[in-house]
Amino acid sequence: MKEYQTITEISGPLVFAEVDEDIGYDEIVEIETPSGDIKRGQILESSSGLVAIQVFEGTEGIDTNSSVRFMGETMKMPVTEDLLGRVLDGSGNPIDGGPDIVPDERRDIVGAAINPYAREYPEEFIQTGISGIDGMNTLVRGQKLPIFSASGLPHNDLALQIARQATVPEEDEGEDEDGGSEFAVVFGAMGITAEEANEFMDDFERTGALERSVVFMNLADDPAVERTVTPRLALTTAEYLAFDKGYHVLVILTDMTNYCEALREIGAAREEVPGRRGYPGYMYTDLAQLYERAGRLKGVEGSITQIPILTMPGDDDTHPIPDLTGYITEGQIMMDRDLESQGLKPPINVLPSLSRLMDDGIGEGLTRADHGGVSDQLYAAYAEGQDLRDLVNIVGREALSERDNKYLDFADQFESEFIDQGFDTNRDIDETLNIGWDLLSTLPKTELNRVDEELIEKYYQEDAEAVEA
Amino acid sequence: MSQATDSEAVREDGVIESVSGPVVTATDLGAKMNDVVYVGDEGLMGEVIEIEGNLSTIQVYEETSAVAPGEPVENTGEPLSVDLGPGMLDTIYDGVQRPLDVLQEKMDSAFLDRGVDAPGIDLEKTWEFQPEVEVGDEVEPGDVVGVVEETVTIDHKVMVPPGYDGGEVTAIEAGNFTVEEPVAELDSGEEIQMRQEWPVRRPRPSADKQTPTTPLVSGQRILDGLFPLAKGGTAAIPGPFGSGKTVTQQSLAKFSDADIVVYIGCGERGNEMTEVIDDFPELPDPQTGNALMARTCLIANTSNMPVAARESCVYTGITIAEFYRDMGYDVALMADSTSRWAEAMREISSRLEEMPGEEGYPAYLAARLSQFYERAGYFENINGTEGSISVIGAVSPPGGDFSEPVTQNTLRIVKTFWALDADLAERRHFPAINWNESYSLYQDQLDPWYRENVAEDYPEVRQWAVDTLDEEGELQEIVQLVGKDALPPDQQLTLEVARYLREAWLQQNAFIEVDQYCPPEKTYGILTAIKHFNDEAFEALDAGVPVEEIQNIDAAPQLNRIATTEDEEAEEFTDELEADITEQLRELY
Numbered sequence A: 001m002k003e004y005q006t007i008t009e010i011s012g013p014l015v016f017a018e019v020d021e022d023i024g025y026d027e028i029v030e031i032e033t034p035s036g037d038i039k040r041g042q043i044l045e046s047s048s049g050l051v052a053i054q055v056f057e058g059t060e061g062i063d064t065n066s067s068v069r070f071m072g073e074t075m076k077m078p079v080t081e082d083l084l085g086r087v088l089d090g091s092g093n094p095i096d097g098g099p100d101i102v103p104d105e106r107r108d109i110v111g112a113a114i115n116p117y118a119r120e121y122p123e124e125f126i127q128t129g130i131s132g133i134d135g136m137n138t139l140v141r142g143q144k145l146p147i148f149s150a151s152g153l154p155h156n157d158l159a160l161q162i163a164r165q166a167t168v169p170e171e172d173e174g175e176d177e178d179g180g181s182e183f184a185v186v187f188g189a190m191g192i193t194a195e196e197a198n199e200f201m202d203d204f205e206r207t208g209a210l211e212r213s214v215v216f217m218n219l220a221d222d223p224a225v226e227r228t229v230t231p232r233l234a235l236t237t238a239e240y241l242a243f244d245k246g247y248h249v250l251v252i253l254t255d256m257t258n259y260c261e262a263l264r265e266i267g268a269a270r271e272e273v274p275g276r277r278g279y280p281g282y283m284y285t286d287l288a289q290l291y292e293r294a295g296r297l298k299g300v301e302g303s304i305t306q307i308p309i310l311t312m313p314g315d316d317d318t319h320p321i322p323d324l325t326g327y328i329t330e331g332q333i334m335m336d337r338d339l340e341s342q343g344l345k346p347p348i349n350v351l352p353s354l355s356r357l358m359d360d361g362i363g364e365g366l367t368r369a370d371h372g373g374v375s376d377q378l379y380a381a382y383a384e385g386q387d388l389r390d391l392v393n394i395v396g397r398e399a400l401s402e403r404d405n406k407y408l409d410f411a412d413q414f415e416s417e418f419i420d421q422g423f424d425t426n427r428d429i430d431e432t433l434n435i436g437w438d439l440l441s442t443l444p445k446t447e448l449n450r451v452d453e454e455l456i457e458k459y460y461q462e463d464a465e466a467v468e469a
Numbered sequence B: 001m002s003q004a005t006d007s008e009a010v011r012e013d014g015v016i017e018s019v020s021g022p023v024v025t026a027t028d029l030g031a032k033m034n035d036v037v038y039v040g041d042e043g044l045m046g047e048v049i050e051i052e053g054n055l056s057t058i059q060v061y062e063e064t065s066a067v068a069p070g071e072p073v074e075n076t077g078e079p080l081s082v083d084l085g086p087g088m089l090d091t092i093y094d095g096v097q098r099p100l101d102v103l104q105e106k107m108d109s110a111f112l113d114r115g116v117d118a119p120g121i122d123l124e125k126t127w128e129f130q131p132e133v134e135v136g137d138e139v140e141p142g143d144v145v146g147v148v149e150e151t152v153t154i155d156h157k158v159m160v161p162p163g164y165d166g167g168e169v170t171a172i173e174a175g176n177f178t179v180e181e182p183v184a185e186l187d188s189g190e191e192i193q194m195r196q197e198w199p200v201r202r203p204r205p206s207a208d209k210q211t212p213t214t215p216l217v218s219g220q221r222i223l224d225g226l227f228p229l230a231k232g233g234t235a236a237i238p239g240p241f242g243s244g245k246t247v248t249q250q251s252l253a254k255f256s257d258a259d260i261v262v263y264i265g266c267g268e269r270g271n272e273m274t275e276v277i278d279d280f281p282e283l284p285d286p287q288t289g290n291a292l293m294a295r296t297c298l299i300a301n302t303s304n305m306p307v308a309a310r311e312s313c314v315y316t317g318i319t320i321a322e323f324y325r326d327m328g329y330d331v332a333l334m335a336d337s338t339s340r341w342a343e344a345m346r347e348i349s350s351r352l353e354e355m356p357g358e359e360g361y362p363a364y365l366a367a368r369l370s371q372f373y374e375r376a377g378y379f380e381n382i383n384g385t386e387g388s389i390s391v392i393g394a395v396s397p398p399g400g401d402f403s404e405p406v407t408q409n410t411l412r413i414v415k416t417f418w419a420l421d422a423d424l425a426e427r428r429h430f431p432a433i434n435w436n437e438s439y440s441l442y443q444d445q446l447d448p449w450y451r452e453n454v455a456e457d458y459p460e461v462r463q464w465a466v467d468t469l470d471e472e473g474e475l476q477e478i479v480q481l482v483g484k485d486a487l488p489p490d491q492q493l494t495l496e497v498a499r500y501l502r503e504a505w506l507q508q509n510a511f512i513e514v515d516q517y518c519p520p521e522k523t524y525g526i527l528t529a530i531k532h533f534n535d536e537a538f539e540a541l542d543a544g545v546p547v548e549e550i551q552n553i554d555a556a557p558q559l560n561r562i563a564t565t566e567d568e569e570a571e572e573f574t575d576e577l578e579a580d581i582t583e584q585l586r587e588l589y
């Protein structure tokens, strides 16, 4: 392999070098600094005679005397089932002191797009045991459903609760000895703090989840540019486990905001025309290339369910990071600072939350016949109660009608009974829906216009009003 | 995609100079603008989008990882074209008209590989051809010479291609033919095949454009009722993520009374296309009862598929739509989402280092959008038949802010505006179309149709609904300050009536089978039932009945149940309900 000492320019995470052979776009490069450090990078632009290289591990220590080697291939992830139980750094190197990884295969980390014709539409209900999700924003196997959070909110607790509790109920396919439909977890951390990382690792170890997990760790003090490869390594591993080995894989990616910051940094270094708020114009496409690597395939056993976590800068859901994410994912779970300060655990605000794949995953034979109606009615009633809260601040409770007062009470109880279940409570879907009916039964029957009349007859509790009063 | 490689065109090979994502430059290519080229050792398909001296810039429709300078580029000398002919319906294509099922088979994988080409229509399959002209007849470009049954629903007309001279038919026969075999010969020496090729960026010719006067009946109450679209009209449906663009577009694809549906998934989710592929072969077309897929052509460039093919997919779609229009059909085309198309233009433009316009979009954004929507319309075809293309474009504004360039430039062109509203979506009021902001400029020209086909007083009843909703909007502002009980009784009653308009009429759940499609008669029926309640209630109020008592009659909440009553029983249900309302209210005074 030829070595070059032809670096002409170093700028932020980018290095430019002259070459006298033809180098493929996207291919991997190794740069050796005079002090002997080896840094890896990738070709961002290749023209005859000159290449632009994006260096993953940061450009500190690189000078014009550093030597450059072109590896002649694009970036690969060594995959094997033995990765389960292992902890790797953000570039895929083991950091758990375990044995070397003997790959079954080395896979390109830029996954090819799934042919929509080959997809199987996701519709198997995943019970997370969390009412705000199962009842109102149901997750299904193969869905990509991010958590929209903000700094200081307990999104990690929620993600861990999902990872611990998620099962596909009543699956009598006679699978593995234990746990039947437990998920394998692929965890990709990008720029999170060591403390957060420990939170995850401790929980994985405590619950024994680590054995069925693959962990990729890029921490806050690791190189930022590396963050652009970490999720790709994680997803390549997930695809192998799901579509080659038949695992149902839950992929948790956190924090996507740090990933996007890294993209912005590279874009700025390349002096690209920026899109909204300085983020690259191609960020939508780039994010889609990650999020779309979820789903099911026809005739294949496994699945990839994605739960990316992002913190919204300034709690603003119109910021490009949550905005572009929401345009790609199949809904979002929204964490709310006000609910958090009221002490709700988890502080999920169901109104701006959404699961787009819910409708096909619920109902008779899947969850329960009343699920759709209950959820719609809870939404409508909670939204009405919320509106009245604004009004009651101005005119006082006395100025409101009896009907309005019922809605106000409903909203309070919805939060305290339905949402605030704690991070350790695991409710099955019946329990969740029954709590829903307890709450709906505090409203007059005639108000329930989203539920079938037969189902109202079946579940509505006539005396509930008296009990609450 | 048309097999340009098969053509006789002289090829000149160029050499790659540089690679940057989907943009490749090559020297010595000798290409014209918009020529299709095959790039690199793997022969990735691309299109020439800029020529400067000896250097051609190419947008590549496939991933370019590992492509290197020095690799060859092959020029086909032909512009990006589609294959037109029987077999386009009941098919799903990628953005450059490669059938996705064929690709899966050829690649032997669930994932999309590169460098694999496939013709847009099956070249081997034979179709049973029935002549419609005889030897000795004169035919001109556009004229129909025969038909084949493309699907159970659609007869595919075999036409003289637009560029032909035409002349006297010298040979024509019934029989089974492939799309490339001649089915007729003319004395000009020209042969007519089922297959035509057409460059996607050039509109197919037509004789004249006319004012549309028939609605594209959608079965969606808020659309048919308040903001109707004409056959041949244009509509934009902008809204933030999760507000209902895709659900509305899919409802239109399922239920609108078009003959042909072209559905373009442009830069959106893979699962949404899969859903259509799974559902449409099962669902019945409300017009014919046949499977919906028999009238549908799908084009999918999902968000993770190559971005350059996103730029081309809308052109592929509209060209296919034009071909069916030429046969005299009413075509409805949905593009979800046009914003992704605009962003693809922006991405390519910025790689070309063009001077950016507003928010980084190229200066030609407005021109491209209007050229596209101009291809919609109610047409007189060159063969004398009439056909239409209705275009419904979803728009995905960043942050849900409609002041951004794609929404604004689109609104300058389209005549129907269905504004989706995050607030309504949050409270699960679906379709979350905001009735104050939306409009349809077709209303006046469509009213005669509604009077004749639905009810003589349709426009008047609709106006009553609009006025009531407007009044509610004003009253709500007061309520926010003083509470509802502080309003006089008549205004409280108006609020109650408006609530029924919103909940019983405007809301429509796309996931409930009886509700997802509402025939225009039922749309009118629900509206008149609410108006009946309104009229009776105000009479009771005038007679001195307290407003609470009026609101509390048992019958009124039943208005919410008309929508979910089976269509056949709805009329009877409504009649009884109206009678109950009258009786219960009159008992109060």
Ligand SMILES: Nc1ncnc2c1ncn2[C@@H]1O[C@H](COP(=O)(O)OP(=O)(O)OP(=O)(O)O)[C@@H](O)[C@H]1O
Pocket (backbone or CB within 6 Å): A326, A327, A328, A354, A355, A356, A357, A359, B239, B240, B241, B242, B243, B244, B245, B246, B247, B248, B268, B396, B430, B431, B432, B508, B509, B510, B511
């Ligand atoms: N008419 C309707 N009836 C019932 N539910 C609806 C309706 N319209 C929208 N929804 C609900 O809203 C969700 C989001 O709708 P949809 O996917 O159409 O949004 P979108 O505007 O296309 O979003 P994006 O821009 O992210 O693609 C649906 O999954 C569904 O739950």
Ligand SMILES: [Mg+2]
Pocket (backbone or CB within 6 Å): B245, B246, B247, B268, B336
């Ligand atoms: Mg959509």
